[in-house]
Amino acid sequence: MLRLILLSLLNRRTTALLSILGIAVSVTLLLGVEKLRVSARDSFASTISGTDLIVGARAGDIQLLLYAVFRIGDATNNIGWDSYREIAARPEIDWIVPLSLGDSHRGFRVVGTDAGFFTHYKYRQDKGLEFAAGQPFSDMFDAVIGAEVAAALGYGLDSRITLTHGTGALTGADHDNLPFRIAGILKPTGTPVDRAIHVGLPAIEAIHLDWRSGSRIEGLNITEEKVRAMNPASLQPRAITAALVGLRSPIQTFQFQRYVNGYRKEPLSAILPGVALSRLWALIGIGERALGAVAILVVMTALLGLVTTIYATLNERRREMAILRANGASPYHIVLLLVTESAILTFSGAVLGTMILYGLILMLRSAFEAGFGLQLTLTLPSAREWLFFVLVLGAGLLAGLIPALRAYRHSLADGMTIRS
Amino acid sequence: MEDEPAVLIRDAAFCWPDGEFAIEVDEFALARGERLLLLGASGAGKSTLLNLIGGFLRPRSGQITVLGQALSDLGQTALDRFRADNFGVIFQMFNLLPYLSVLDNVLIPLRFSRQRRQQAGDAHACAERLLSRLGVAQNLHSRPAAHLSVGQQQRVAAARAMIGAPHIILADEPTSALDHDNAGKFLDLLQAETESTGAALLMVSHDMRVADHFDRVIDLTSIARTDGRNSEACCG
Numbered sequence: 001m002l003r004l005i006l007l008s009l010l011n012r013r014t015t016a017l018l019s020i021l022g023i024a025v026s027v028t029l030l031l032g033v034e035k036l037r038v039s040a041r042d043s044f045a046s047t048i049s050g051t052d053l054i055v056g057a058r059a060g061d062i063q064l065l066l067y068a069v070f071r072i073g074d075a076t077n078n079i080g081w082d083s084y085r086e087i088a089a090r091p092e093i094d095w096i097v098p099l100s101l102g103d104s105h106r107g108f109r110v111v112g113t114d115a116g117f118f119t120h121y122k123y124r125q126d127k128g129l130e131f132a133a134g135q136p137f138s139d140m141f142d143a144v145i146g147a148e149v150a151a152a153l154g155y156g157l158d159s160r161i162t163l164t165h166g167t168g169a170l171t172g173a174d175h176d177n178l179p180f181r182i183a184g185i186l187k188p189t190g191t192p193v194d195r196a197i198h199v200g201l202p203a204i205e206a207i208h209l210d211w212r213s214g215s216r217i218e219g220l221n222i223t224e225e226k227v228r229a230m231n232p233a234s235l236q237p238r239a240i241t242a243a244l245v246g247l248r249s250p251i252q253t254f255q256f257q258r259y260v261n262g263y264r265k266e267p268l269s270a271i272l273p274g275v276a277l278s279r280l281w282a283l284i285g286i287g288e289r290a291l292g293a294v295a296i297l298v299v300m301t302a303l304l305g306l307v308t309t310i311y312a313t314l315n316e317r318r319r320e321m322a323i324l325r326a327n328g329a330s331p332y333h334i335v336l337l338l339v340t341e342s343a344i345l346t347f348s349g350a351v352l353g354t355m356i357l358y359g360l361i362l363m364l365r366s367a368f369e370a371g372f373g374l375q376l377t378l379t380l381p382s383a384r385e386w387l388f389f390v391l392v393l394g395a396g397l398l399a400g401l402i403p404a405l406r407a408y409r410h411s412l413a414d415g416m417t418i419r420s
Numbered sequence: 421m422e423d424e425p426a427v428l429i430r431d432a433a434f435c436w437p438d439g440e441f442a443i444e445v446d447e448f449a450l451a452r453g454e455r456l457l458l459l460g461a462s463g464a465g466k467s468t469l470l471n472l473i474g475g476f477l478r479p480r481s482g483q484i485t486v487l488g489q490a491l492s493d494l495g496q497t498a499l500d501r502f503r504a505d506n507f508g509v510i511f512q513m514f515n516l517l518p519y520l521s522v523l524d525n526v527l528i529p530l531r532f533s534r535q536r537r538q539q540a541g542d543a544h545a546c547a548e549r550l551l552s553r554l555g556v557a558q559n560l561h562s563r564p565a566a567h568l569s570v571g572q573q574q575r576v577a578a579a580r581a582m583i584g585a586p587h588i589i590l591a592d593e594p595t596s597a598l599d600h601d602n603a604g605k606f607l608d609l610l611q612a613e614t615e616s617t618g619a620a621l622l623m624v625s626h627d628m629r630v631a632d633h634f635d636r637v638i639d640l641t642s643i644a645r646t647d648g649r650n651s652e653a654c655c656g
């Protein structure tokens with residue numbers, strides 16, 4: 001029977017191949033969307049790792065995550081420097097990295113921090129930041145830029161930049177009296193770090209010496225020489241925006257989180273980045289579901305095409321069916337024949353589609369990693385992918401039933417006479 | 421069961437669902453091993469009758485008994501199996517699946533009938549033997565069926581109808597696509613083959629000239645009453 005079907009398909013190889021190709025492309029798309037979705041979710045979920053808690057002024061966890069990690073939106077409040085020092089001195093703390101936000105440079109956010117950022121910021125399990133060129137800041141007016149900043153603005157080592165007060169593009173709000181030198185360029189990470197300009201905390205303080213409560217104090221005329229001559233203590237920040245915290249033991253996480261949330265001197269929040277990330281993903285996951293729905297529609301279109309093709313050939317194959325009937329095939333054999341046929345076409349299409357996808361991943365994964373920071377792994381299909389595979393096959397079988405039932409009715413009505 | 425006739429019809433009536441054509445057979449018998457030619461004009465109902473005997477169509481009343489088995493006693497599945505076991509069928513033309521080889525075409529009935537598979541023994545050897553005896557040269561056996569001439573195709577169809585020794589061969593105008601010489605040769609071979617296997621042959625045709633290859637020749641009108649639109653068989 002199988003041989004019969006295969007030979008019959010071979011006899012109609014052009015249409016059969018087209019059907020297989022249609023299904024293959026749709027399966028490539030379906031599984032590809034799934035792979036991208038998983039990879040996007042994974043890379044999103046590992047935007048920041050190795051950090052046990054993020055501390056900021058009292059806020060919702062998603063809001064805190066958005067401005068501290070993704071640099072989206074602004075903090076409504078700061079952490080006083082004294083509070084920061086007190087928290088940093090706690091025995092549970094392994095390391096703590098301050099973040100001071102609020103300035104920008106040509107659309108990219110400026111992050112005031114300290115050198116610890118470059119050793120403690122981890123993403124994708126425990127990948128650390130690496131320098132494509134240069135090194136962490138050694139001088140007060142050194143800046144370290146992310147890969148995307150370097151690429152977008154064409155900066156190299158020792159380029160000079162001036163920062164802008166605020167995150168908009170207000171003219172005349174430049175800190176143009178104090179230019180920075182680019183001391184380091186980071187390698188691409190696929191995280192918001194790529195889009196940030198990192199400078200030391202004292203530098204943030206210095207460029208704001210002539211700024212008070214949001215406006216410039218005229219006539220102060222701060223220059224680089226004046227700043228360098230100042231007592232370092234006077235460049236100590238009064239407040240920061242957030243802090244990344246690593247604890248000595250993860251067991252202490254919840255206890256320490258309670259301590260921060262209950263901090264007396266000012267209202268603070270500590271969030272677990274992993275939890276906040278997955279909550280945020282759940283919010284923006286609607287796009288991912290829409291993408292999945294489109295992929296499923298494409299598969300359904302391909303199967304519809306399969307039904308149409310088989311259906312269209314039924315009339316010319318009526319004779320084939322009648323010959324088989326006259327030679328002992330029952331109408332059930334006819335049904336089996338057509339259902340098996342569409343199963344073979346669907347299966348071949350699904351296998352081919354999977355192979356195309358893996359070929360594409362093999363070819364494009366470095367481009368994807370560099371371009372989008374998405375890691376496409378060449379792993380064995382996941383349980384979900386298997387499920388998709390099986391669902392496509394099942395749908396192919398069901399689709400095969402439609403022409404099969406028509407052929408069944410034909411063959412009962414035709415008997416051994418062939419009406420052409 | 422062995423001494424029952426191959427086919428026995430009593431008072432069978434049938435009409436196509438559209439009511440355009442009706443046929444009534446009071447009495448018809450085909451003995452085992454008998455070669456019978458049933459003559460009738462085109463549209464007289466010959467194919468309809470073969471369909472009834474083969475169990476492809478069921479009469480609305482009356483009895484059709486094949487090899488002692490009343491077809492009406494068989495359910496759809498049992499009837500399909502009974503047909504696969506006991507009937508070989510030859511059409512007027514286009515008998516073969518064009519994409520199968522000659523040999524594979526001959527082997528088709530064995531796929532659907534265990535009984536015929538057992539009776540054929542070594543299927544390939546059996547098919548080759550039948551083909552050779554029916555004058556299909558060895559070098560054609562592995563060719564696609566579509567490459568053969570009409571005369572050769574009909575002989576392949578005869579070999580296929582005969583494989584696994586079914587008791588009854590139904591032939592629906594198998595010679596009408598052949599010229600006179602080829603028709604004669606084809607019937608010679610068919611006659612010799614049915615003689616050696618002992619199968620009964622029921623052939624329908626509108627062609628008187630082939631009559632001398634048969635034990636008995638009857639006219640459809642002598643056993644059946646047929647009617648056009650709104651006939652009694654349909655409505656009464």
Ligand SMILES: Nc1ncnc2c1ncn2[C@@H]1O[C@H](COP(=O)(O)OP(=O)(O)O)[C@@H](O)[C@H]1O
Nearest residue numbers: 436438441460461462463464465466467468469
């Ligand atoms: N599948 C069918 N549906 C309806 N009417 C049919 C069908 N097959 C045959 N008939 C009608 O039955 C009549 C006899 O046809 P048929 O048995 O094929 O005659 P013959 O084989 O003697 O030429 C014709 O009038 C034909 O129109």
Ligand SMILES: [Mg+2]
Nearest residue numbers: 466467468592
């Ligand atoms: Mg006919």
